[in-house]
Amino acid sequence: MENPVAACGVLSKMPTAAATEPAHYALRVGEQHLELDNALGARVRIEPTGRIFCLHCGRATKKSFAQGFCYPCFKGLARCDLCIVKPETCHYHLGTCREPEWGETHCFAPHVVYLANASGAKVGITKPSQIPTRWIDQGASQALIIARVATRQQAGFVEALLRERISDRTNWQKMLKGAPAPVDLPALRDELFEQLAEKLEALKAFVGPEAITLVDEPVVTLSFPIERYPAKVTTWNLDKHAVVDGRLEGIKGQYLLLDSGVLNVRKFGGYEVNVRIEPEGTAVAETGDLFM
Numbered sequence: 408m409e410n411p412v413a414a415c416g417v418l419s420k421m422p423t424a425a426a427t428e429p430a431h432y433a434l435r436v437g438e439q440h441l442e443l444d445n446a447l448g449a450r451v452r453i454e455p456t457g458r459i460f461c462l463h464c465g466r467a468t469k470k471s472f473a474q475g476f477c478y479p480c481f482k483g484l485a486r487c488d489l490c491i492v493k494p495e496t497c498h499y500h501l502g503t504c505r506e507p508e509w510g511e512t513h514c515f516a517p518h519v520v521y522l523a524n525a526s527g528a529k530v531g532i533t534k535p536s537q538i539p540t541r542w543i544d545q546g547a548s549q550a551l552i553i554a555r556v557a558t559r560q561q562a563g564f565v566e567a568l569l570r571e572r573i574s575d576r577t578n579w580q581k582m583l584k585g586a587p588a589p590v591d592l593p594a595l596r597d598e599l600f601e602q603l604a605e606k607l608e609a610l611k612a613f614v615g616p617e618a619i620t621l622v623d624e625p626v627v628t629l630s631f632p633i634e635r636y637p638a639k640v641t642t643w644n645l646d647k648h649a650v651v652d653g654r655l656e657g658i659k660g661q662y663l664l665l666d667s668g669v670l671n672v673r674k675f676g677g678y679e680v681n682v683r684i685e686p687e688g689t690a691v692a693e694t695g696d697l698f699m
């Protein structure tokens with residue numbers, strides 16, 4: 408980034424890629440992608456206009472539900488249902504899926520079960536196409552696929568078993584305070600599989616042996632563009648603050664780390680904002696500078 412950039416539009420989740428080291432990020436504002444490569448040190452200003460638009464149907468909404476949806480979409484879309492967070496509770500077979508066709512495409516498709524380390528080891532599931540995006544979004548420094556499973560619900564069954572021994576949560580404040588202590592993920596996987604061997608066998612017998620494959624794959628390591636971690640995590644909130652303003656010191660997960668506080672970009676999906684990013688040294692001289 409060399410020149411100041413500005414955009415106005417609806418904020419959505421930051422697109423990421425791990426092909427670069429550190430991970431690549433952009434800020435998506437409406438149709439515009441403001442690339443954030445080499446943006447550390449830049450002054451970032453994000454000013455909400457007060458309007459919020461549903462990321463699915465586009466209608467104006469007073470309040471955002473589930474990180475960017477209007478109330479009717481929040482209540483009507485399968486992707487906003489509780490079974491997405493708790494896939495073992497999939498209720499498609501009862502004929503009550505909110506959007507059976509969406510479910511068939513998104514849930515009755517292969518998923519992976521993984522271990523990741525963003526704030527200590529945790530277990531999670533996702534679709535293969537979401538790798539490594541999912542891990543970047545969580546701010547994970549290490550990740551390891553441990554099982555390949557035929558459907559989302561079955562992956563949820565495996566995850567539910569693993570949750571008896573390991574968390575499925577990231578402590579986001581800890582994640583934002585520094586890189587986690589490295590974890591030997593293959594050793595952890597072996598230990599979990601050993602401890603849960605009987606239950607895993609029973610599950611395989613229940614869902615069909617070909618539905619769950621325990622795998623031995625390479626550990627993936629990820630890094631983030633970070634100059635400095637905040638000593639104390641304070642958060643910016645587009646519902647409360649008229650303008651977010653600060654110097655960009657890092658990007659991790661879906662957070663912008665500004666010297667004035669952190670902003671969870673994903674949380675404010677659907678918020679219409681005016682954004683201006685001024686790379687270090689390009690800021691328009693303010694009055695004080697004229698006398699230097």
Ligand SMILES: [Zn+2]
Nearest residue numbers: 461464477480
């Ligand atoms: Zn909507």
